[in-house]
Amino acid sequence: VVERVRGRDGSGEGAGPSPRATEPSQPWDDVSTQGDKIVQKGDVIVEALHLEPSTEEKEEARVVERELIGEAEKRANKIRQLLAALYYCFLAHSEFVVYFLIILNVLLNGSVLSLVYAFLMFSWGLLSFPWPTRKFWIVLTFYTMFVILIRYAFQFKNTDTKDSCLDKYVDQGRCPTQIVGIHYYGRDFYSHVVWDFILLMAVFVHTGLLKEYGLWIQTVNEKRNPLAQLLEDFKAFFTHLRSSDSSRGARGGRDYYTIMLFFDLLVFVTIVFGASSFGISTVEGEAQVISLITSNSFPMGFVVFLLLQFISMLVDRAIYLRHSIIAKFAFHVFLLLAWHVWLFIVLPAITAQAVWKNIPAWFIYLFKCSYFIISSLQITLDYPAQYVGWFLRDTYNIASSKLLTVYKNIPLLPELREMIDWVFTDTVLNLFQWITVQKVWFLIYQIKNRREQEKREIRILGTPPSLLVKILYGAVLVLLFLGLIWGPLFFFSLVTATGSLNPVTSMSIEVSVEGFQSLLTARQLNISDVTGQDYEQLINEFNDTPQFASLYTIDNFQKVLISNQPTSIWVISPPARQLLAANVQASLQKGTSLNLLGSWTISRTPTSTAAQIQLSGERSVELSNHTLQELYCALNRTDLNCSGNSTVTVENLFPYYIFAPTMGESIGIAQLTANDGYVSCVLSLSSSNSSGSSPEWWTLEEVNDLDPVGIELLVYSDRVAAGVFSSVASIGLIGLYVSIVFAVGRIIHGYVEGLPSLLIFDEILCPDVLWQLLEDIYLVRSRRKFDLEELLVGRLFAVIRSPESIIQLTEYEKPKRD
Numbered sequence: 001v002v003e004r005v006r007g008r009d010g011s012g013e014g015a016g017p018s019p020r021a022t023e024p025s026q027p028w029d030d031v032s033t034q035g036d037k038i039v040q041k042g043d044v045i046v047e048a049l050h051l052e053p054s055t056e057e058k059e060e061a062r063v064v065e066r067e068l069i070g071e072a073e074k075r076a077n078k079i080r081q082l083l084a085a086l087y088y089c090f091l092a093h094s095e096f097v098v099y100f101l102i103i104l105n106v107l108l109n110g111s112v113l114s115l116v117y118a119f120l121m122f123s124w125g126l127l128s129f130p131w132p133t134r135k136f137w138i139v140l141t142f143y144t145m146f147v148i149l150i151r152y153a154f155q156f157k158n159t160d161t162k163d164s165c166l167d168k169y170v171d172q173g174r175c176p177t178q179i180v181g182i183h184y185y186g187r188d189f190y191s192h193v194v195w196d197f198i199l200l201m202a203v204f205v206h207t208g209l210l211k212e213y214g215l216w217i218q219t220v221n222e223k224r225n226p227l228a229q230l231l232e233d234f235k236a237f238f239t240h241l242r243s244s245d246s247s248r249g250a251r252g253g254r255d256y257y258t259i260m261l262f263f264d265l266l267v268f269v270t271i272v273f274g275a276s277s278f279g280i281s282t283v284e285g286e287a288q289v290i291s292l293i294t295s296n297s298f299p300m301g302f303v304v305f306l307l308l309q310f311i312s313m314l315v316d317r318a319i320y321l322r323h324s325i326i327a328k329f330a331f332h333v334f335l336l337l338a339w340h341v342w343l344f345i346v347l348p349a350i351t352a353q354a355v356w357k358n359i360p361a362w363f364i365y366l367f368k369c370s371y372f373i374i375s376s377l378q379i380t381l382d383y384p385a386q387y388v389g390w391f392l393r394d395t396y397n398i399a400s401s402k403l404l405t406v407y408k409n410i411p412l413l414p415e416l417r418e419m420i421d422w423v424f425t426d427t428v429l430n431l432f433q434w435i436t437v438q439k440v441w442f443l444i445y446q447i448k449n450r451r452e453q454e455k456r457e458i459r460i461l462g463t464p465p466s467l468l469v470k471i472l473y474g475a476v477l478v479l480l481f482l483g484l485i486w487g488p489l490f491f492f493s494l495v496t497a498t499g500s501l502n503p504v505t506s507m508s509i510e511v512s513v514e515g516f517q518s519l520l521t522a523r524q525l526n527i528s529d530v531t532g533q534d535y536e537q538l539i540n541e542f543n544d545t546p547q548f549a550s551l552y553t554i555d556n557f558q559k560v561l562i563s564n565q566p567t568s569i570w571v572i573s574p575p576a577r578q579l580l581a582a583n584v585q586a587s588l589q590k591g592t593s594l595n596l597l598g599s600w601t602i603s604r605t606p607t608s609t610a611a612q613i614q615l616s617g618e619r620s621v622e623l624s625n626h627t628l629q630e631l632y633c634a635l636n637r638t639d640l641n642c643s644g645n646s647t648v649t650v651e652n653l654f655p656y657y658i659f660a661p662t663m664g665e666s667i668g669i670a671q672l673t674a675n676d677g678y679v680s681c682v683l684s685l686s687s688s689n690s691s692g693s694s695p696e697w698w699t700l701e702e703v704n705d706l707d708p709v710g711i712e713l714l715v716y717s718d719r720v721a722a723g724v725f726s727s728v729a730s731i732g733l734i735g736l737y738v739s740i741v742f743a744v745g746r747i748i749h750g751y752v753e754g755l756p757s758l759l760i761f762d763e764i765l766c767p768d769v770l771w772q773l774l775e776d777i778y779l780v781r782s783r784r785k786f787d788l789e790e791l792l793v794g795r796l797f798a799v800i801r802s803p804e805s806i807i808q809l810t811e812y813e814k815p816k817r818d
Contacts, residue, residue, distance in 0.1 A: 094206040095132065098140075099125075101199045103369050107362060108195055110344045110355040111181025113147050117199075118369075122336050126376035127237070127329075134216060135233075137207050144200045147181075151193055154182045179345060241325045241379075253382035256374045257320045258391040263371040264313050267364055271309060274360030275302055278347065314420065321424040323383040332375050339368050386782040393445065396452035408442060428786040429793060437793060440800060441774050447767045484744055488736045499719030502611055503527075504660065506603040507560045507715070508567075511653070511683065511700065513631075514595040514620065516580050519683065520566040520698040525710055530557040556719065562700075562711040569695045570685075581635040588628050595620045596627075598653040598681075602660050602715065611720040617666035621653055634685045646685045649703065652678035660717040669716060679711055760803050764810040770799065 090097065102117045120140055125132040154177075210216040271278065312335065319327045343365055344355055355361050392400040408414050415435075422434045429437065504527055512518035530538075535554040572580075587594040599618035606613065623631065627650060633642030655668025656677050668677070680703040688694035701708040755762075764770075773796055780788040799805045 091209060094202075094209055095125075098199070098202045098206055099373075101195070101202050103366070105195045105199055106340075106344075107365060108356050109181060109192065110348075112179060113150070113181035115340050115344060116143065118340060119336065122369075122372045122376060123333060126373060127380055129380045131215075133233075134210075135230075137203060137210070141200070141203050141207070144196060144203060148193060148196050148200070150182060151196070238326075241329055253384040254378070255384045255391075256378045256381075257316075259374045260316065260371055260378070261313070263367045263374070264309070264316070266367045267371075268306070268309050268313075270360055270363050270367065271305060274363075277353075277358050277360040278305065278351065317417075317420055318424045320383070321421060325379060325382060328375070329379050332372070332379060335368075336372060339365075386779060396449045398453070401446060401449045404442070404445070425781070426784060426786075427781055428790045433793060437774075437777065437796070440770075440796065443761055444767050444770050444774060447761065447764050448771055451765075451767065484741050488733055488741065491736075492733050499721050501555060502604050502606050502660075502662070502717050502720045504558050504560065504602055504715050504717055505605055507562070507600060507713075509562055509598065509600045509654065509700075509711075511681075511698070512597050512599075513580060513583075514597055515583075517572055517576065519570060520700060521568065522563045522566055522700060522710075525561045525563045527561075528559045530554055530559060530714070534559075556716050558715050558717065560713045560715055561709070562713060564700050564708055564710045566697050566699065569697045577635065581632060584628055584632045584635065587623075588625060588632065594623050594628060596623055596650055596653070597621075598650075600654070600658065600666065600713075602658075602666055602717075604660070604717065606662075606720050611662045612664075615660050615664075615666040617658070617668075619653070619655060619668065621650060623650070627651075634683075648683040648685075649680070650683060651680045653681045654679045654711065654713065656712075656714055658713055658715045660715055662718050662720050679713070681711065760806060764806065766810050766812050769809045770796075770806075773799075 099121055102121050106114045106118050117140075120136070120143070125136050125140075128136060207216065315331060319331055343361060347358070347361060348354055351358065355365075392403065418435050418438050419431065422429075422431050427434065506524060507527070508521060508523045510518050510521045532554065535557070538557075583594065586592065597618055597620055599616065602615045604611070604613060604615075627648060630645065630648040633645045634648055636642060637646055656679050657669040658666060659669045660666050682701045682703055684699045684701070685696055686699060687696040700711065702711050773792060777789060777792045777796070780786075780792065799809060
């Protein structure tokens with residue numbers, strides 16, 4: 001047909017006139033035909049043919065056209081529909097806009113005048129059911145106008161409250177006029193009072209909407225004395241609270257405890273990570289959590305603050321378990337008063353910073369306001385009649401199972417919760433029976449969770465696990481085990497290569513005869529870094545030492561030049577000197593050994609607490625007969641056989657290459673001191689005269705030293721782990737393996753070994769009977785049927801003790817055969 005139309009049009013070749021070309025066109029409805037032209041209307045394109053469509057075709061064309069036009073209008077009106085939806089949402093919930101502006105006003109002003117807004121909202125407006133009353137909006141309107149007028153009145157010069165306190169603490173919110181909210185703003189007045197004007201306008205809009213929708217109703221009681229009516233309203237409210245306590249959830253109720261606990265945890269975390277914003281500081285002046293932990297220094301204010309928040313969470317849990325609305329209301333009002341006084345009056349005095357400039361305080365107040373909103377809903381809607389327990393108990397998926405497993409493995413927290421639940425719940429069970437029931441519930445919930453997942457993921461009999469499952473489970477576990485085995489070694493090698501330098505700041509040496517007072521003590525003259533040329537010489541000298549350059553880097557070496565002059569004279573009593581000479585002579589005559597001790601002390605300033613500040617080491621050298629003879633002559637210079645000799649040569653007294661580890665004892669580097677890696681010294685006893693009656697002192701020189709200035713030693717100081725890794729490195733490699741690797745290995749090994757004993761529970765086919773039995777225990781307990789509770793718990797324990805009963809009760813129902 002199209003070809004014929006194109007042919008008549010002249011677009012085709014050899015097309016002749018159609019036999020029906022002379023027939024008149026038949027238009028239908030709103031789609032017209034004009035000869036052989038194509039008519040377009042909306043998104044519908046109709047090719048006008050000289051063929052009259054049927055009635056059904058006309059109807060289908062209309063339907064298609066309407067659908068296309070409707071879709072086009074929908075695409076064009078999406079933004080308009082979104083704006084309209086937001087507008088109607090605002091009209092339906094305009095009170096939430098007022099509540100948000102109240103919270104913002106309190107945060108930005110932080111005065112007593114602004115705190116009244118919060119008390120009106122949290123202790124009156126949100127506690128009214130089903131919505132705030134007409135009197136609430138009237139009081140809020142007049143109070144907002146009063147705040148605007150009273151602040152404006154204190155801006156005149158004759159009532160100027162500007163004083164020395166305001167000049168000194170202008171941005172700290174500590175002056176009495178700032179606390180009240182009537183201080184002199186000056187040019188900043190309008191920027192502060194604008195929030196009161198915005199709040200007033202929002203209240204006017206909301207009350208106007210209430211009047212428009214017919215919700216601004218004045219009851220007959222409101223025409224009486226306002227004070228008497230207010231007292232009557234309070235009486236009705238507390239009557240409602242008492243009836244809620246007596247009925248124990250007879251009206252249904254809702255459970256919002258999990259949401260309140262979530263916001264309390266957010267407050268707890270904010271306090272921990274923003275401790276410096278609440279006046280809690282360490283010695284360094286900054287209260288970061290890591291610095292508090294690594295320094296083992298916890299300020300008392302920080303601990304008390306966290307303890308009070310934790311106690312408030314426990315009290316909230318106890319009230320929830322007792323289902324006492326009166327106690328919840330009293331605790332709600334107490335927290336409302338305590339938090340506002342602390343945040344907006346006490347905290348600025350401690351931190352010398354206004355609340356509107358304290359960002360962590362903003363987050364804490366927003367979290368607590370969310371808590372107060374949910375708490376108000378809980379008071380209004382009452383507690384549920386039955387204790388719900390785990391908030392995901394009706395959700396069966398992997399996330400719920402893993403989340404519950406993580407919670408159960410937190411040290412002491414599940415046990416603490418179970419003990420609190422037992423204390424504040426009416427039950428006939430003792431503590432151990434209560435904990436046993438909770439453990440059984442956890443086990444049955446995990447089994448039921450797995451069975452529900454298996455119903456959703458049907459597996460054909462004989463189908464092996466897929467490659468993806470093996471990768472996700474097997475490969476991950478293999479990598480985890482490899483990390484546990486080789487992780488500590490890799491960690492310490494990484495610390496050795498990339499840790500922070502720990503250079504030597506001072507060094508001293510001491511020489512003494514074993515069992516006697518030291519002969520001399522000398523300190524360093526200077527400490528210098530090893531140059532590249534010196535390091536190349538070391539590499540060439542120890543080219544036979546494997547991996548010298550990788551084991552001993554240039555940055556860790558330092559040259560220490562020890563003075564050859566002592567720091568003090570040789571102080572020894574005459575009897576002690578005679579005894580020393582006698583021991584030397586006895587060693588010469590009898591051939592007994594006598595040792596000379598060469599010790600050293602190294603001082604550093606490490607950047608980590610895992611490294612020692614001072615290290616010490618020593619080397620003991622047995623004196624030969626020749627050295628003993630020289631020492632005897634030095635002590636007895638008047639002896640005719642000694643010819644006045646006062647020098648003592650000691651071979652290999654100090655190691656030239658000294659290793660200073662992160663912790664422990666300093667020693668000589670065994671690989672480098674094997675081949676002549678020691679320093680031989682010459683000890684000389686000097687005095688002011690040759691008789692030796694004047695003060696004496698020992699000097700120390702290196703053997704064959706042409707320029708005797710001192711003794712040069714090469715110290716290799718080990719690197720230290722920085723930051724968080726320092727506490728791990730302080731344990732040591734063996735300690736890390738024992739405390740972590742072996743402990744985790746034993747836990748895993750014990751779990752794997754205990755799998756056969758868990759088969760009777762893990763392979764339960766249908767846990768619905770046991771699950772229903774646990775549900776019945778919770779139900780009769782909430783109804784205070786303690787005799788039934790005891791019977792049901794006894795039945796549960798009897799089933800758990802009998803594998804045969806478990807198998808009978810947990811089998812799937814067999815299909816019946818005809």
